[in-house]
Amino acid sequence: MKLQNKIIYILLTAFIGYTLLFSGFIYYSISIFAFTDFYKRLEIRAIATAKIELEKQKDSNVVQQLRQDYLEPLTNEQHLILEDINEETVVNDPRLDKYNKSFLNEVVTEGIGTYSQQNVFIYGTIYTTPDQKNHLVILSAENYFIANHLAYLRNLIFTSLAIAFLLIVVFSIMFSRKIIEPIQNIIKKTKKIGSENLHMRLEVPENNDSVRELAQTFNDMLNRLETSFETQKNFISNASHELNTPLTSIIGEADVSLSKLRKPEDYIESLNAILDEAEKLQKKTQALLLLAQTGFDGKRQKFGKVRMDQLILDVKETVEKIQTKNKISLDFSLLPENPLLLKVLGNEQLLHLAVSNIVLNACKYSDGQTVNIALAVMDGSIIIIVKDNGIGIPSDEIDYIYDPYFRASNTKNHEGHGIGLPLARNIIRIHDGELRVSSTLNKGTTVEIHLPKGDFVL
Amino acid sequence: MAKTILIPTDFTVESLNLAKTALENNSNTTEKLRIILVYGQWTSSSITELLFYSKGQILEVLENEEFKCSCKMLLAKYESIIDQMSIDIFSGTNQNAFENYLEGNKVTEAYIPRNYKLKLKNRNSFNLIPFFTKSKTQLFEVNWNTVSLENSENQKNEISSLFFTHGQIAH
Numbered sequence: 001m002k003l004q005n006k007i008i009y010i011l012l013t014a015f016i017g018y019t020l021l022f023s024g025f026i027y028y029s030i031s032i033f034a035f036t037d038f039y040k041r042l043e044i045r046a047i048a049t050a051k052i053e054l055e056k057q058k059d060s061n062v063v064q065q066l067r068q069d070y071l072e073p074l075t076n077e078q079h080l081i082l083e084d085i086n087e088e089t090v091v092n093d094p095r096l097d098k099y100n101k102s103f104l105n106e107v108v109t110e111g112i113g114t115y116s117q118q119n120v121f122i123y124g125t126i127y128t129t130p131d132q133k134n135h136l137v138i139l140s141a142e143n144y145f146i147a148n149h150l151a152y153l154r155n156l157i158f159t160s161l162a163i164a165f166l167l168i169v170v171f172s173i174m175f176s177r178k179i180i181e182p183i184q185n186i187i188k189k190t191k192k193i194g195s196e197n198l199h200m201r202l203e204v205p206e207n208n209d210s211v212r213e214l215a216q217t218f219n220d221m222l223n224r225l226e227t228s229f230e231t232q233k234n235f236i237s238n239a240s241h242e243l244n245t246p247l248t249s250i251i252g253e254a255d256v257s258l259s260k261l262r263k264p265e266d267y268i269e270s271l272n273a274i275l276d277e278a279e280k281l282q283k284k285t286q287a288l289l290l291l292a293q294t295g296f297d298g299k300r301q302k303f304g305k306v307r308m309d310q311l312i313l314d315v316k317e318t319v320e321k322i323q324t325k326n327k328i329s330l331d332f333s334l335l336p337e338n339p340l341l342l343k344v345l346g347n348e349q350l351l352h353l354a355v356s357n358i359v360l361n362a363c364k365y366s367d368g369q370t371v372n373i374a375l376a377v378m379d380g381s382i383i384i385i386v387k388d389n390g391i392g393i394p395s396d397e398i399d400y401i402y403d404p405y406f407r408a409s410n411t412k413n414h415e416g417h418g419i420g421l422p423l424a425r426n427i428i429r430i431h432d433g434e435l436r437v438s439s440t441l442n443k444g445t446t447v448e449i450h451l452p453k454g455d456f457v458l
Numbered sequence: 459m460a461k462t463i464l465i466p467t468d469f470t471v472e473s474l475n476l477a478k479t480a481l482e483n484n485s486n487t488t489e490k491l492r493i494i495l496v497y498g499q500w501t502s503s504s505i506t507e508l509l510f511y512s513k514g515q516i517l518e519v520l521e522n523e524e525f526k527c528s529c530k531m532l533l534a535k536y537e538s539i540i541d542q543m544s545i546d547i548f549s550g551t552n553q554n555a556f557e558n559y560l561e562g563n564k565v566t567e568a569y570i571p572r573n574y575k576l577k578l579k580n581r582n583s584f585n586l587i588p589f590f591t592k593s594k595t596q597l598f599e600v601n602w603n604t605v606s607l608e609n610s611e612n613q614k615n616e617i618s619s620l621f622f623t624h625g626q627i628a629h
Binding site: 329334336337338341376377383385446448 | 530532534
């Protein structure tokens with residue numbers, strides 16, 4: 001069953017059940033009230049009539065006056081008084097033939113009896129005069145209220161039920177549409193997103209409810225999908241970019257050693273250097289393979305304790321080997337006293353790759369000026385700040401810096417592939433971190449890497 | 459007994475370099491430190507505003523995310539020597555009020571910047587430095603040079619302006 005119909009049916013049953021119960025109760029209690037009320041009125045009349053007819057006293061005139069003035073005349077009111085009756089034989093009296101026998105018995109034994117025939121209501125009682133004689137008084141009248149008003153009430157209830165039904169149907173259809181509409185929108189939009197336009201995102205509604213959560217969850221999923229698609233697509237270019245640096249130094253080292261005949265120690269030294277670079281190359285290949293194979297499923301990567309200050313020192317060393325003309329200055333002035341705060345749950349090679357990419361970029365675009373790296377901790381997250389005084393990024397291009405192969409318009413004089421930063425961002429994302437870049441053109445760029453602290457205990 | 463240090467602030471990250479230098483200067487003491495960051499702002503003279511006066515709300519408006527982050531960084535670094543770090547508003551009008559404030563908070567040291575001018579955030583704010591210079595408390599002037607050659611206005615509030623500054627006490 002469609003969800004919309006389901007909502008309509010549930011609402012209909014609930015509302016109609018409630019209205020039926022409500023109107024049934026009202027109808028029932030009104031009719032009960034009408035019956036008892038009418039018998040009360042008959043009783044008053046019966047006693048008043050008996051008083052007038054049987055007690056020929058002087059104040060009977062007053063009672064008659066009262067009856068005429070204040071008691072509303074009833075339709076078809078008839079009364080019958082049998083004077084001085086014998087309680088055993090009165091039931092068989094021929095004048096009482098038109099009345100129900102069980103009613104007469106009830107009147108004789110209980111003193112009071114009532115019954116109704118269609119619209120005619122009959123009330124009987126035994127009236128005792130002061131001279132200790134018993135008289136049978138029977139009063140009958142048509143109940144105008146039951147005959148007309150109750151029928152009117154019934155009609156009224158049926159009409160209002162019909163109107164209520166229509167209203168409820170309209171209301172529940174509108175309600176279910178309103179509920180379903182945002183979900184339908186999400187479905188429509190999600191259908192539009194395919195592998196070729198993964199950059200599209202769902203609109204997140206303003207109000208804070210489950211639909212908003214749903215849209216956000218979808219967007220998060222799309223984020224992950226997009227990054228994973230991107231890395232898959234750019235794996236070869238990433239790899240070649242990353243592998244090129246060590247290869248260049250290997251080739252350079254070998255070239256220099258081969259340029260003329262050297263002493264054995266020189267060869268050992270250069271071979272050691274080559275070995276170092278080759279090992280680095282192997283590490284990078286492994287890391288990139290890991291990245292590609294595991295996609296962005298964070299759980300399948302080997303995560304361990306990484307001490308960020310150590311990592312930054314390593315990065316500094318690596319970068320200084322590649323970029324010899326830059327001076328890198330470290331600011332550890334705000335390092336916390338507790339070393340546990342500096343540990344991140346992560347993959348050391350990948351983090352090394354990410355940070356060294358950012359520092360290398362800072363060196364590359366700052367033409368030999370000092371590059372500053374700082375490390376600080378604030379509750380729960382570790383912040384690495386890389387600041388350079390280089391060429392900066394034009395403000396209208398800062399939104400595109402994470403696109404693979406994108407290179408800002410002012411980088412024409414610098415060699416590069418436009419892969420380092422997206423790769424770094426992907427790695428930071430795997431570690432649930434955040435990368436913030438702010439820049440002023442020709443003044444410098446500041447990159448903040450926020451990483452969540454690993455929950456380690458001593 | 460704890461030592462209380464009074465530091466003027468303008469809620470920029472860069473002004474926290476004063477606090478950083480003060481903490482570095484005191485990092486070897488055995489005493490616990492109480493740091494008060496103070497900002498000068500007059501209270502309103504309207505009775506209704508005074509009725510609903512809340513220091514917390516005023517500070518909430520003045521503080522920003524980077525400033526809070528940087529305060530947390532300082533706390534993480536010096537957590538063993540900081541007993542308490544608080545931000546306060548001074549709203550007195552004359553030197554006597556300031557002396558009373560110093561006495562009331564048992565201030566033992568104060569740090570002021572030498573080459574950095576504290577900015578005023580709104581019309582009701584006023585510069586606290588003259589009060590500091592005239593007061594009798596022990597005063598340190600701090601000098602720091604920022605790494606970036608030209609400081610554009612928006613850079614004052616980056617977290618990075620707390621670093622690479624090499625603050626030192628001027629003599």
